[in-house]
Amino acid sequence: MSSSTFFTLTPYLWSEKPSASSIWLVVASFTTCLLFLISYLYLELSQTFHGRPSHFVERSWFDSWSQPLVDVPLVEAKNNNYREALARGSAEYPNHAYRIKHFPGEIIIIPNRCLDQIKNSTDSKLSFQQGSYDFFLGDYTGITGYEKATAALLRGHLGRLLDKVYTVVEDEAVQSIQAQVGECKDWTELVLFPLVVKAIVMISQRVFVGEPLCRNEKWIKNITVMTQGAFASVPDLWLAHPILRPFIAWRNPKLQAVRRARRDAKAMLKLVIQNRLEERKNPGFTPPNDLIQLVIDTIKGDQGEDVDFHFTAQVGTSRAALFTTASTVTHLIYDLASKPEYIQPLCDEVLALGDVPLNRHNVTKLRKMDSFIRECQRFSPFGLIGTLRKVTSSFTLADGTYLPIGALVGVDRQYNMFQRSTLENPETIDGFRFERMRNDADSDSKFQAVSTGNDHLAFGLGTQACPGRFFAIHEIKVVLARILKCYDFKLSQNDPGHPMRQAAGVLTVVDPTAKFWFKGRTD
Numbered sequence: 216m217s218s219s220t221f222f223t224l225t226p227y228l229w230s231e232k233p234s235a236s237s238i239w240l241v242v243a244s245f246t247t248c249l250l251f252l253i254s255y256l257y258l259e260l261s262q263t264f265h266g267r268p269s270h271f272v273e274r275s276w277f278d279s280w281s282q283p284l285v286d287v288p289l290v291e292a293k294n295n296n297y298r299e300a301l302a303r304g305s306a307e308y309p310n311h312a313y314r315i316k317h318f319p320g321e322i323i324i325i326p327n328r329c330l331d332q333i334k335n336s337t338d339s340k341l342s343f344q345q346g347s348y349d350f351f352l353g354d355y356t357g358i359t360g361y362e363k364a365t366a367a368l369l370r371g372h373l374g375r376l377l378d379k380v381y382t383v384v385e386d387e388a389v390q391s392i393q394a395q396v397g398e399c400k401d402w403t404e405l406v407l408f409p410l411v412v413k414a415i416v417m418i419s420q421r422v423f424v425g426e427p428l429c430r431n432e433k434w435i436k437n438i439t440v441m442t443q444g445a446f447a448s449v450p451d452l453w454l455a456h457p458i459l460r461p462f463i464a465w466r467n468p469k470l471q472a473v474r475r476a477r478r479d480a481k482a483m484l485k486l487v488i489q490n491r492l493e494e495r496k497n498p499g500f501t502p503p504n505d506l507i508q509l510v511i512d513t514i515k516g517d518q519g520e521d522v523d524f525h526f527t528a529q530v531g532t533s534r535a536a537l538f539t540t541a542s543t544v545t546h547l548i549y550d551l552a553s554k555p556e557y558i559q560p561l562c563d564e565v566l567a568l569g570d571v572p573l574n575r576h577n578v579t580k581l582r583k584m585d586s587f588i589r590e591c592q593r594f595s596p597f598g599l600i601g602t603l604r605k606v607t608s609s610f611t612l613a614d615g616t617y618l619p620i621g622a623l624v625g626v627d628r629q630y631n632m633f634q635r636s637t638l639e640n641p642e643t644i645d646g647f648r649f650e651r652m653r654n655d656a657d658s659d660s661k662f663q664a665v666s667t668g669n670d671h672l673a674f675g676l677g678t679q680a681c682p683g684r685f686f687a688i689h690e691i692k693v694v695l696a697r698i699l700k701c702y703d704f705k706l707s708q709n710d711p712g713h714p715m716r717q718a719a720g721v722l723t724v725v726d727p728t729a730k731f732w733f734k735g736r737t738d
């Protein structure tokens with residue numbers, strides 16, 4: 216009805232005095248509509264916000280708009296060029312903290328000489344989980360928004376599970392690489408990143424949820440959307456005004472897809488957990504080695520059987536594991552393709568293993584590959600800032616800077632890994648340098664790809680370093696060994712440059728369109 220028709224008809228509709236029943240009808244209809252609208256908005260908005268974990272430091276509504284001020288010099292990022300700003304700041308203040316303006320307000324860059332304070336601090340003083348939650352807007356994206364029991368499970372017990380699944384990884388890697396990359400009888404141009412993501416999600420889900428759920432395409436898609444959508448929405452939310460942010464998060468298509476995937480995935484996981492709990496009652500039940508079983512066996516009380524708890528653990532672990540590993544594999548292939556002199560020695564090392572299962576013992580023998588991975592990780596950081604932490608209990612840094620509760624701190628990764636490096640010619644790529652360094656028995660454990668250090672921050676540092684790194688490095692080696700054994704590969708003629716070149720704020724972003732040529736090996 217056009218507005219002019221409405222205004223013409225209205226006087227006739229109400230020309231007679233309305234009866235009491237028609238008034239009640241109108242009021243009842245209006246109230247019903249309003250209740251529907253309120254319930255709809257409540258449901259929508261309650262799914263837009265994630266509950267803030269109860270062990271996090273107190274935060275008022277106002278605090279989510281700002282952060283406490285820290286009295287250190289400000290270094291401006293001109294034209295949002297954080298790479299340049301950090302290089303300038305670290306050169307100007309090598310021994311003193313400085314700050315840069317970056318969402319959620321300011322990040323305090325702490326000097327190399329204070330790194331041990333980060334290394335030794337537990338989350339009761341400096342928290343990775345809470346820093347990451349603020350930085351990645353966990354209120355809306357859910358990133359690292361898990362309760363203390365999940366955080367303790369991931370940090371304390373994930374390694375125990377991952378130790379048991381090394382053999383499963385090979386089986387899944389063979390299948391998923393075959394399915395994604397295919398035979399490539401002739402030189403075939405491939406957009407690699409999405410294929411690697413799919414292979415890594417297949418491998419990791421076999422370990423996290425086991426069969427048959429890991430074979431379910433809908434589950435795999437939901438896990439990918441929940442991870443990809445949550446991280447991809449972060450720069451959109453950074454740009455939004457704080458008042459508008461809840462509405463932007465509500466209407467953001469990437470987060471809408473995440474919410475749909477969550478609903479779907481939770482229903483799927485619920486069935487699997489119910490079955491698992493039933494099966495457990497059978498006397499002949501053999502517990503599978505997966506994250507579902509780890510939660511059931513480790514988390515005491517009702518939580519171990521609670522679908523919400525399981526779901527948060529699954530989503531949290533998948534988010535930590537998926538793109539980190541897939542991007543690392545993609546840039547390793549890129550690094551190999553752009554330095555082809557490393558391909559043959561690495562391939563020879565894989566072939567020298569013989570026809571053996573790629574279990575932990577055998578994979579440990581790939582020392583050249585271990586060195587190459589560690590070296591490449593120095594040059595392709597995930598973010599320009601490492602060891603991001605939120606101050607959860609105020610203290611004074613060794614350089615005299617007072618850090619109040621709520622401040623966000625991190626280190627300039629590039630500066631620590633290059634300018635403060637203990638390596639010879641740290642700016643030069645030397646793929647096998649760590650293999651040589653490990654020949655000295657005292658240094659063997661220091662220079663493995665999984666080893667962290669003040670000048671090697673790829674997996675973070677200290678008490679809160681990545682608990683999944685042993686699994687990640689094993690998985691990466693198995694995938695790389697398979698690719699080296701089965702394919703020749705080179706950069707596409709339309710080489711777009713290094714796939715980790717793009718940046719959003721202080722985050723480096725993988726170019727998902729980078730192309731490579733692949734051809735199945737015939738020898």
Ligand code: HEM
Nearest residue numbers: 344369535536539540543602674675676679680681683687
């Ligand atoms: C190459 C792949 C990976 C990279 C580069 C990576 C890197 C990192 C980094 C830098 C951190 C923060 C540590 C700190 O600031 O000290 C972290 C945390 C974490 N990573 Fe990884 N990671 C990778 C793979 C994985 C995998 C495969 C898993 C699980 C199986 C995993 C699980 C986690 C978890 C659960 C946390 C958070 C721990 C907490 O909340 O305290 N990561 N990772």
